[in-house]
Amino acid sequence: KGGGSEETRLSRLVGSPQGDAEFGEHLQKQLEATDRAASSWRLPLFLSNSFQTESMIPVFLSREDLLRGWERAGGDKEKPPNPVMVMDVRVFCDQLQSGMPLAKKIQLVSSLEAFELAKELNPKSVGEPTSS
Numbered sequence: 325k326g327g328g329s330e331e332t333r334l335s336r337l338v339g340s341p342q343g344d345a346e347f348g349e350h351l352q353k354q355l356e357a358t359d360r361a362a363s364s365w366r367l368p369l370f371l372s373n374s375f376q377t378e379s380m381i382p383v384f385l386s387r388e389d390l391l392r393g394w395e396r397a398g399g400d401k402e403k404p405p406n407p408v409m410v411m412d413v414r415v416f417c418d419q420l421q422s423g424m425p426l427a428k429k430i431q432l433v434s435s436l437e438a439f440e441l442a443k444e445l446n447p448k449s450v451g452e453p454t455s456s
Contacts, residue, residue: 348366352366370408373405381430384432385434387410389436393433
């Protein structure tokens with residue numbers, strides 16, 4: 325709703341405190357490398373080349389969700405996807421907008437808990453979760 329600066333409009337979009345504590349410095353360096361001003365918030369995205377398929381590149385909001393998705397898709401718990409890339413959502417969107425060749429394959433994968441909540445709140449609009 326309404327105008328305002330990017331910082332104002334997106335100030336309520338935040339990642340988990342755990343993710344920020346663990347990856348905040350790395351994500352801030354990404355932002356600085358793209359000439360973005362210092363920011364008070366960061367939202368990490370997690371993906372892995374070893375977890376993509378011919379038709380899909382799953383992107384997760386936490387490393388834990390990526391690992392759970394890996395296991396649901398039949399991946400070995402003892403051999404998680406490697407490497408796991410961590411990218412700030414704004415840097416990721418910049419890459420998508422700059423013509424990232426695989427952009428059509430990107431699929432944001434919610435946590436199972438978020439899926440269950442959405443299903444509970446609006447059961448007619450939510451299908452069954454996929455294996456990723």
